[in-house]
Amino acid sequence: MAQKEKPMAMKERLLVEATRLFARHGFEGTSLQVIADAVGIQKASLLYHYSSKQALREAVLDGLLEHWKDTLPKALMAATSGENRIDSLMAEVFVFFREDRDRARLLMREILDAPELMQERVTIHLTPWVRLLTDGIRLGQREGRIQALVDPEAYIAALCISIVGSFAAGEVAGGLLGVSESPVERGVMELLRMAKSSLLVQGACAPSSEQEHPAEKQQE
Amino acid sequence: MAQKEKPMAMKERLLVEATRLFARHGFEGTSLQVIADAVGIQKASLLYHYSSKQALREAVLDGLLEHWKDTLPKALMAATSGENRIDSLMAEVFVFFREDRDRARLLMREILDAPELMQERVTIHLTPWVRLLTDGIRLGQREGRIQALVDPEAYIAALCISIVGSFAAGEVAGGLLGVSESPVERGVMELLRMAKSSLLVQGACAPSSEQEHPAEKQQE
DNA sequence: CCTACCGATCGGTAGG
């Protein structure tokens, strides 16, 4: 059966424009009128496609998160070792947000607007995959390839937040980078370097599995 | 001359409540009515103290950024070496945002709402101090104490954004940390570990100043 | 710091 083309196109166009506008000006800062104007229909017509502003918001957010349902499993299962899996994760997250920085902006806004709700979503959908990564890190730690002081769950969490934050807000700090052509990407590249450098044991000069006495733990 | 106490108190109370509400619900998501209600006065009375909603917004943001005008110079000048200065910076930023996470939320929202304006502010006020830090990093690199691959400006920028992002959004990823008591702080602590570990040359086994051929540069 | 009030815009509905 041939799908009706124009109606589908209109609903999709509304979703795209809403995503862009919510990301740039926030949910409360974007009226249904300006979304309707952006696609060239009346506000009341928008409400035929999405029955309320809240419904549109959820469709926008779903459209963002849905991407990971396939991508994340594929990327993580393709890689074998813990280090490779983290590389895969970083690569996927990097590509996804670089493709359209509005994704990072929107995600950050949603987290700020409804933290507990977003936490629930993240916990439910991501926990098993994060487990895969942290298991790999712990294995790497036992085998001496990964730094002993790494806190696996916190490492993954901090890394993801930092990447999203850098894409969402990087241009601001980019003012400090001088006249760099792409300050955001340069910031994220440095972030990825930091992530790798602070994960792997690099100065493995001696084959000893031991490294650095854990002297300066401050909270016992 | 004794300052009038009650009027000052009211203007201050409005500023505090506005900061909290703007941080939690955003500028567009917070009406003057709810701010007035929060301090127990009429909306029209609020507009006596701050002549417009925009004026209140600027007062809130100024209150946030003003803090650094004294703190940053003091913290950075007290420390001598580049590494110490970065430690000082991280410590100050950490304490400031941990003291009240709404500060991080507000800052992130302002960056999202008006990136170019915030970039201008940051560039003007922070550039000289960032210069101090990057000079220290470059010196450390020449002397072999700091990793050669570190991009000084990008490192500072990425670090600051990551800390703000972690305090603003950390609880969400904190759902992945299990039943940790303070997920945000744990995430930030890991971030600081990452920052240090990816800055300093740790496995300095040989006194040679050389380290790792810079092989995998991907964008020439 | 209050009462009273303003035009504009908000999200949403009725009916076709």
Added chain:
DNA sequence: CCTACCGATCGGTAGG
């Protein structure tokens, strides 16, 4: 997908 319309709330003003 449109016209016409709704009550509620928005930021802001007048005047005291």
